[in-house]
Amino acid sequence: MAFKELWATIGSVLAFILGLFSMAMNHETITLWINKIQAFFSPYIQVTIPEYAPGNFARSNFYVAIEAYLSEHCATEVRKLKAELGSHRKIPLFYVDDGQQIIDTFRRRNSGGGGGGSATVWWHAYKEPPVSNVMYRDGQEHRRMYRVSFHRRFRKCVLEEYMPYVIEKGREVIAKNRQLRLFTNNPYPDCSWSHVAFQHPATFKTLAMSPTLKKTIVDDLDAFKKRKEYYAKVGKPWKRGYLLFGPPGTGKSTMISAIANHLEYDVYDLELTAVKSNNDLRRLFTMTTGKSIIVIEDIDCSAELTDKRRDKMQARHNSAAGENVSMLPPMMQEAAEKDSSEKLTLSGVLNFIDGLWSACGGERIIVFTTNHKDRLDPALIRRGRMDMHIEMSYCSYEAFKILANNYLEINEQDMFERFGEIQHLLEVAKMSPADVAEHLMRKEKDASACLEGLLMALKEKAEAASKGMQISMEKEDAVEAK
Ligand SMILES: Nc1ncnc2c1ncn2[C@@H]1O[C@H](COP(=O)(O)OP(=O)(O)OP(=O)(O)O)[C@@H](O)[C@H]1O
Numbered sequence: 189m190a191f192k193e194l195w196a197t198i199g200s201v202l203a204f205i206l207g208l209f210s211m212a213m214n215h216e217t218i219t220l221w222i223n224k225i226q227a228f229f230s231p232y233i234q235v236t237i238p239e240y241a242p243g244n245f246a247r248s249n250f251y252v253a254i255e256a257y258l259s260e261h262c263a264t265e266v267r268k269l270k271a272e273l274g275s276h277r278k279i280p281l282f283y284v285d286d287g288q289q290i291i292d293t294f295r296r297r298n299s300g301g302g303g304g305g306s307a308t309v310w311w312h313a314y315k316e317p318p319v320s321n322v323m324y325r326d327g328q329e330h331r332r333m334y335r336v337s338f339h340r341r342f343r344k345c346v347l348e349e350y351m352p353y354v355i356e357k358g359r360e361v362i363a364k365n366r367q368l369r370l371f372t373n374n375p376y377p378d379c380s381w382s383h384v385a386f387q388h389p390a391t392f393k394t395l396a397m398s399p400t401l402k403k404t405i406v407d408d409l410d411a412f413k414k415r416k417e418y419y420a421k422v423g424k425p426w427k428r429g430y431l432l433f434g435p436p437g438t439g440k441s442t443m444i445s446a447i448a449n450h451l452e453y454d455v456y457d458l459e460l461t462a463v464k465s466n467n468d469l470r471r472l473f474t475m476t477t478g479k480s481i482i483v484i485e486d487i488d489c490s491a492e493l494t495d496k497r498r499d500k501m502q503a504r505h506n507s508a509a510g511e512n513v514s515m516l517p518p519m520m521q522e523a524a525e526k527d528s529s530e531k532l533t534l535s536g537v538l539n540f541i542d543g544l545w546s547a548c549g550g551e552r553i554i555v556f557t558t559n560h561k562d563r564l565d566p567a568l569i570r571r572g573r574m575d576m577h578i579e580m581s582y583c584s585y586e587a588f589k590i591l592a593n594n595y596l597e598i599n600e601q602d603m604f605e606r607f608g609e610i611q612h613l614l615e616v617a618k619m620s621p622a623d624v625a626e627h628l629m630r631k632e633k634d635a636s637a638c639l640e641g642l643l644m645a646l647k648e649k650a651e652a653a654s655k656g657m658q659i660s661m662e663k664e665d666a667v668e669a670k
């Protein structure tokens with residue numbers, strides 16, 4: 189440490205003297221000379237790792253891994269720490285604060301050359317004022333970076349042994365401390381995400397649906413998670429789309445939570461009505477990280493998606509009818525083009541799912557939910573975009589058994605007769621799992637009182653359904669008689 193500081197001081201003094209001599213020289217030339225002199229006298233090498241790589245909207249993985257490594261392995265030596273308490277945690281997470289220096293030593297595997305079996309590195313957490321009015325993550329205006337210095341004789345082992353070690357250990361720490369997060373996009377014009385801790389308790393065990401379909405979905409998710417190499421081999425981006433459709437209250441949103449808990453992925457809940465243009469959508473997408481589920485709920489009513497391809501066909505049709513856009517004055521042509529790029533269109537959403545941009549990052553699940561599958565543009569949900577179409581239907585007997593077990597801790601053997609009646613009625617009455625669950629919620633009642641309430645409700649629904657059928661049959665008869 190003393191040597192390092194001595195070299196740095198000598199370099200700085202010489203640089204200062206040179207600075208005095210060159211008052212008349214321009215700033216860039218001076219900086220260049222200062223760096224050259226420092227490099228000549230100092231045997232130390234510096235590597236800088238910025239939080240955001242230039243032009244990148246997402247935090248650098250390298251920076252995040254270093255942050256985690258330093259917080260876990262070296263933070264005990266630091267006097268200034270930043271603390272963050274995840275909502276699921278009893279103990280806060282500590283990070284190295286800006287301006288702090290950390291000394292780390294590591295044993296070199298290949299100690300030949302350079303003397304000694306261990307090497308020392310100096311980490312420094314830096315913060316710099318913004319170069320422009322760019323706003324970084326979470327509204328931060330400063331640019332943050334880590335700078336690591338080491339003696340040049342350790343160059344090879346720091347870059348080839350120590351750095352991969354830091355990344356590996358950092359990733360382990362991230363995995364250990366991982367708190368699932370639920371992101372939502374901020375309203376226009378703030379094109380960024382805000383997040384809270386994701387704490388939905390739904391799991392596939394508590395999800396009421398056909399056990400066969402449930403197993404198919406879980407197997408599909410497990411296969412997806414393991415298949416990084418397979419996706420690379422077949423030349424497909426590592427992502428998968430699920431379309432969840434069915435009436436209200438059948439468990440579509442609950443299924444998304446179960447998927448997130450099963451895979452341990454973050455959830456990005458994308459509100460399309462808050463996205464104004466295709467550019468904003470692309471920007472939001474690039475800000476998402478891997479191991480995430482991107483959700484668009486109620487896609488059929490999320491936004492007025494104008495199909496560009498349909499627009500183009502319309503334009504061609506118009507031009508055939510004499511309204512050729514290229515005949516417009518240049519100013520108006522430009523405005524027309526600008527207008528289409530400043531809108532959110534179906535093509536923009538399609539690009540978001542499987543265009544070139546969709547491949548950045550990888551390991552993403554995209555989920556659309558809808559109550560009206562038939563209203564969706566076929567292009568949006570074709571296989572390859574939405575790989576699996578999952579129908580969430582009214583409560584079946586299989587689903588009811590799961591709910592009864594969840595809410596009342598009873599099964600078929602406990603109340604055989606009641607279960608039999610309910611099974612029969614569920615086939616006639618269309619009741620959503622949400623409604624069934626509401627009847628099974630214990631409100632200071634015992635299990636049989638809850639089932640009694642459910643039976644009454646089911647009977648009413650069944651009667652209404654048979655009356656409805658009778659009326660429609662009578663109408664049909666009347667039409668035929670005419
Ligand atoms: N299949 C299910 N398994 C377990 N619970 C369910 C299921 N379906 C509904 N529920 C219960 O009903 C509530 C509402 O369900 P959920 O929000 O998942 O329905 P949805 O299909 O997303 O409805 P919508 O179409 O209105 O958005 C949930 O909080 C959950 O308690």
Ligand SMILES: [Mg+2]
Binds near residue numbers: 440442485557
């Ligand atoms: Mg829902």
